[in-house]
Amino acid sequence: MTEEQHSAAMREFTRVLGELTAELDPAGGWFGVFLRRDPEGLAVCFQGRDLLPWDVAEALLQDFAALHGLPAAERVYGLVREAYRVAAASYDARPGGRQALLDQLDVMIRERQYAAVRRRRLTGSTEGSPSAAEDSAGTGAELAWAEDDLRRASARCAELRRRLEALETAVATATAAAATAGAAGAVPGTEPDGAHPGHTRAGQAASRDGRTGSSAGAPASSSSG
Structure with a gap:
């Protein structure tokens, strides 16, 4: 995955996350709890510099359901989950x-x-404490x-x-797809240099005894006298 694809996936998830939290009460519910307990960590995730843990996203969806009803939350859930899945895949592929x-x-x-x-x-x-009450x-x-x-x-x-x-x-x-593509690109029945087995390229003919060119197989000249 390219850097641009990674950035696009993270931007999409942060956009969906922003739309979700815009419908929530920052002073109440789990959203309020997270803002009080870890405001810096939440801000980093909202900016797309880190990936929000999915359990936190689920808690925000619970807040949404409490405010807007379960049917509305179920519709939003699918959008958030898919955006998270794509963002996580791109984030992890870095x-x-x-x-x-x-x-x-x-x-x-x-x-x-x-x-x-x-x-x-x-x-x-x-x-075990006597003052438990x-x-x-x-x-x-x-x-x-x-x-x-x-x-x-x-x-x-x-x-x-x-x-x-x-x-x-x-x-x-x-990896398997790359190997398949490499195998498909090779010409069947050829050597690694592209020549067919048992044949040689033009101008590079070689005899079995190692002599090359037109002298291969030529009769030896006889001396006169």
Whole structure:
């Protein structure tokens, strides 16, 4: 995929994303949460310099459904998902894209592990603390965020694996197509230089005993006397 195709795919997704968020309340719902928790990261994605995680896009679609109804959200969902699929494919096809996916996956696996440990710790402290009743509100909120972080990290691991699989399939398909095109371009029954087996090019005739040109096979001159 060319740089122009990559840019066009990212522009299309950011356009669709912009139209979606224009219909949302920036102070409420998941959109408001993301703006408060990571405004810089969200801005980078809205500018097309990074790809928004799909779980975040899905959460924004949930906001849209809450405001405009499920039928409207279902219509928008297909547009957003397809724009995301094309943008992800182009983003991952960049030089170094596969390694970037592997690096992101490694980070998300660690974040998932951290979120799981944090959830277990919060669950244990809630159950075992003598003052659990007093702290239930604060601990409950922390636990809810830990569970959300765990769900999102798990979803991102799955999405990154899907993107890796899609990238590897695309690379394999392109490689096979190139090999097929190369084979189709070759003339059947020719040597690598284009000559047919058993034949030689004009002016390059060679005898079996290694002599070349018109002297090949000519009788040796006899000396007189």
